[in-house]
Amino acid sequence: MDTSVIYPLFLAERFFLLGIMQAFFPLVISLAVFEKFRSLAYNFFKLYAGVYMLVPAFFLVNVFVNNLYTEININFWNSLFGTDWGSTFFAPLLQFGSIGFIVLLKFKLYRRATSFVFKLFSA
Secondary structure (H helix, E strand, C coil): CCCCCHHHHHHHHHHHHHHHHHHHHHHHHHHCCCHHHHHHHHHHHHHHHHHHCHHHHHHHHHHHHHHHHHHHHHHHHHHHCCCHHHHHHHHHHHHHHHHHHHHHHHHHHHHHHHHHHHHHHHC
16 A cells, blocks of 8 residues: 555645745735835745745655655564464554554644744745
């Protein structure tokens, strides 16, 4: 089971945010001429850079979680249940449990990466 279906969902969220930002880009540029709205334009550009930088953060989360999933299912459980009976009896249960854990971990780490990147570029 490959849990990489979650990655395109978060990339679609990024694409949607970029679309909304492109719609407001002319308004922000035209308002940036006035001194009152200049800080708004700077914050908008920082946010735009942050949305672009979500892809490397998502990629790193994806690589980490996929390596963790491989390590859990190939090395850890085989070392824990060394016998064939233990491997065949508990294998489906452990597969479902590890898939559920990995899916929850991916969602949590993608959300954490999103908030980290936005805090990094909005400060």
